[in-house]
Structures are given as C-alpha cells and as structure tokens.
Amino acid sequence: KAGVTQTPRYLIKTRGQQVTLSCSPISGHRSVSWYQQTPGQGLQFLFEYFSETQRNKGNFPGRFSGRQFSNSRSEMNVSTLELGDSALYLCASSFGKQGNDQYFGPGTRLLVL
C-alpha cells in the first residue's frame, strides 16, 4: 500500500505571496491532519480534515486554510506569506477514528524570502 505523499517537496516563495501544498493520504484513510515544524516552535498542529470537513483546528492565524476533496486528498493554503512561515509542513493520514495511528508524509519544506 502506498504511503502518504506530499507535493511539492520544496518551495521557495517571497513575502506576501501565497502557496498551496498538497497531501494524498494512504488509500482508505479519510482523515488528513497538517502540522508545522520549525526549530523554534517544534511540531504544531494546524488542522484536521475528515470527510471534506474541517473537524479540528489549531492556534494559527486565518492566513492558514485548507480543504479536503471527495477522494480524501487535502490541500493547505497559506496567504500573505511571512518570513516566519518558513517551515517543514507535514501531513498525516489516518482512518479518522479516535486513537487511530497517524502516518506522516515526507513533508514540504517551505522557505520564505
């Protein structure tokens, strides 16, 4: 069974631009969660999508948004990029029931100049 895939793997953007990241979950998984990893803040939860609905949200500004499609693929969008948005963005998929294991993709490394 194929693992979680994320595209693109690397991105360089400038301040003020917007960016869209994509995540394809493991086949059969209906939940996709997004996490931001930075040296200063560590790993932080952004949001979770389940059956095309945002089910849970972390403490991030409204510039961070996402959506999920009927095939469970998810996209994350960051508008008006700031230098501090430079990070590794990880997505994880699971079946979506409480306690299910979350499996991570390889991440998208975003650099904002």
Next chain:
Amino acid sequence: AQTVTQSQPEMSVQEAETVTLSCTYDTSESDYYLFWYKQPPSRQMILVIRQEAYKQQNATENRFSVNFQKAAKSFSLKISDSQLGDAAMYFCAYLSGANNLFFGTGTRLTVIP
C-alpha cells in the same frame, strides 16, 4: 491543555547497547493514546510504537518497548540492541480526544559504532 515534555535534548548510546528516552505529559483526559515517532535526517516521521492509556501492559515492538506509568504520567522508550540506523530525533506524542497530536521537543539520539 495537554503538554508533552522531553527533558533530554540529546542522548548517545554504544552500538548493541540499550538506551532509554524519557517523556512526561500532562492531561486531564482519561482516555488517550501515546506514541513515539522517529525522525531521521530525511525528516520523514516514522511511527515507532503506541500505547493505549487504558492498557496496563507496556507495548513492545521488536527492539522497542515502553515503560508506561499512568499515575506518574510518564512514558519512556527503551531501545535494546541499538543499531546505527536508530540514530534520529525521537518525538514523544500525545493523541488527544480531538484527534490531534501534541509533540514533545524531541531527543536527538546518536549511536556510536
């Protein structure tokens, strides 16, 4: 709010020896799940082991085992017969009822040949 603490930023172990990584957490929930993830230099987060809070028996996966002390809110990872491939960042994580993972700050494990 849930918090996860890893008090050992770095650890080292001789190849073939045993090492224990520490983790404590704080929660008011009664039903939860705990995980250890490994992040090698590739940055891919790999699930190592999980523990259900309602289970008294400590989880074991081959050379990896945990010591789960629910009353003390402690969840340590023991790696036996350490191998060079075990070198990585190890993150302790708490899965909340809302299905999002809270991570510790990580422990960098070095394996000495």
